[in-house]
Amino acid sequence: MPSSTSSAARRSSVVVRRSVLALGALLLCAGGVVAGVSQSADAQPRIVGGNEASTTTSPWVVALTTDSGEFFCGGTLVQSNKVVTAAHCVTQQSATGGLMKKRPGSLRVVAGRTDLRGADGVDARVSSVWYDPAFRDVSSGADVAVLTLTRPLLYRTLPLVAAGDQRPYAAGTKATVLGWGRTGENEPASPTLQSVVVPVMADAECSRDAAEFAAGSMVCAGYPEGGRDACAGDSGGPMVVDGRLVGIVSWGDGCARAGKPGFYTRLSQYSAEVVAQLRS
16 A cells, blocks of 8 residues: 555646646746736646637537636536536635535636637526535546536537446547647646547556556546647546547646546546436
8 A cells, every 4th residue: 555645646746737726836937817818826728739629619618717707627518507527626625624615606607708818608607516425536536516507508518428338438539628728738828719639548558557547437548649638727628529528627647748648537437426417
């Protein structure tokens, strides 16, 4: 069994890619706020090695912001008033050291806004927050959450992968990941939506590349040589295969490093729980 010190070191490495908190200082060193965009010190937008994307063709991609308009995560509209995102995006440590949900009133969902500098689309309030009760941190899995909005949004939604369906996770399957995340670990922020296509990797490869990988609850994707990946700020955003939401951007070690794939919530493992929230 590894010592608590080595476990803590691994967790620190794990969070460095996806956590919108871990690279706040790096964002400030890399150029800070992009003109016209309300960005917190926690927000590091853009995908690495990707292409420009649009909410016109992917209207179900949404941005999560604070009530003051500071972007911090992505999400996916799966029902007119329901957004799927990562549990680590909507939780924080309590005064006693445990986890607690962020206040619904402190959150906003922005839909239909490709460029976060603009004012198009809509800002919706959140009425309730649910996250999987098994979630503790990104390295232990169950990194899934559902936000209920105070009103329905008139945008096309993205279907969920069916519970137990393992076909989208076959090695070599091409998955599309979208978000407003960084273009690199040391790159400046950009407010425009990006997408990148990455191949799903075999579970054995994922386990070899990260001791924290849990095949039942996670999937990993990327290229051996690196270069294309999600990055900080993309947390909570969608991983899409064949027009279905199959994963959620969760964690990784750095961004687009060789031999360091990205890790995503394997949503087929949690579809039943998510569907139950859609009916609530």
